[in-house]
Amino acid sequence: SQQGEEDPQALSIQEGENATMNCSYKTSINNLQWYRQNSGRGLVHLILIRSNEREKHSGRLRVTLDTSKKSSSLLITASRAADTASYFCATDGEYGNKLVFGAGTILRVKS
Amino acid sequence: DADVTQTPRNRITKTGKRIMLECSQTKGHDRMYWYRQDPGLGLRLIYYSFDVKDINKGEISDGYSVSRQAQAKFSLSLESAIPNQTALYFCATSDRTLGGHQPQHFGDGTRLSIL
Numbered sequence A: 001s002q003q004g005e006e007d008p009q010a011l012s013i014q015e016g017e018n019a020t021m022n023c024s025y026k027t028s029i030n031n032l033q034w035y036r037q038n039s040g041r042g043l044v045h046l047i048l049i050r051s052n053e054r055e056k057h058s059g060r061l062r063v064t065l066d067t068s069k070k071s072s073s074l075l076i077t078a079s080r081a082a083d084t085a086s087y088f089c090a091t092d093g094e095y096g097n098k099l100v101f102g103a104g105t106i107l108r109v110k111s
Numbered sequence B: 001d002a003d004v005t006q007t008p009r010n011r012i013t014k015t016g017k018r019i020m021l022e023c024s025q026t027k028g029h030d031r032m033y034w035y036r037q038d039p040g041l042g043l044r045l046i047y048y049s050f051d052v053k054d055i056n057k058g059e060i061s062d063g064y065s066v067s068r069q070a071q072a073k074f075s076l077s078l079e080s081a082i083p084n085q086t087a088l089y090f091c092a093t094s095d096r097t098l099g100g101h102q103p104q105h106f107g108d109g110t111r112l113s114i115l
Helices: none
Strands: A004-007 A009-015 A019-024 A031-037 A043-050 A055-058 A061-066 A071-076 A085-091 A107-110 B005-007 B011-012 B021-027 B033-036 B044-051 B054-059 B062-071 B074-078 B087-094 B110-114
Touching: A009 A019, A031 A061, A031 A071, A031 B011, A043 A055, A043 A061, A043 A071, A061 B110, A071 A085, B005 B087, B011 B021, B021 B033, B021 B044, B021 B062, B021 B110, B033 B062, B033 B074, B044 B062, B044 B074, B074 B087
Parallel strands: A009 A107, B011 B110
Antiparallel strands: A004 A019, A019 A071, A031 A043, A031 A085, A055 A061, A061 A071, A085 A107, B005 B021, B021 B074, B033 B044, B033 B087, B044 B054, B062 B074, B087 B110
């Protein structure tokens, strides 16, 4: 069973707009990670947020974590066509020995 | 050169055949993983290994086996392939867990089709 569930399943926006993707999970975690997957390629790690952190930034990416609601969001600001990809959240669960991935959000940025 | 290399990139084979997918890494990581990806289901863990002598079953290990030949090499075998094993397969590596699971580094995948 999947630990993380992303919402929405698909998102289509215009270049320059912001994109927000959400992730919900079920058990306690040590950290939550976001990954990007371009078509036909492997996943690439974007950002890691620890359970004691509430917000983290990396370039145009902003991640928030609410452990009381067991949810996280990924915001991509000023989106570009090159941001078109699938985005996955992954959680490490109580023991931290492996990651469990959600089904992903497909983001399409139209130029 | 890629840090995590998977071979082959594409493979078409017939039901009942034995298939081996190979993964090698130059990152020096102890931990290696095999996943399969199906549309709408995200990634599911097949097997993982924390060391050369360590093998662990993941969520969907039935029908698969693995071998960790060296720190840098982790191979996945399908002993007798069946059509519902048609999927995209990924190998990944990570460093040891320190206060939570470390980021994973993925190869570009093997697209496997079983007829």
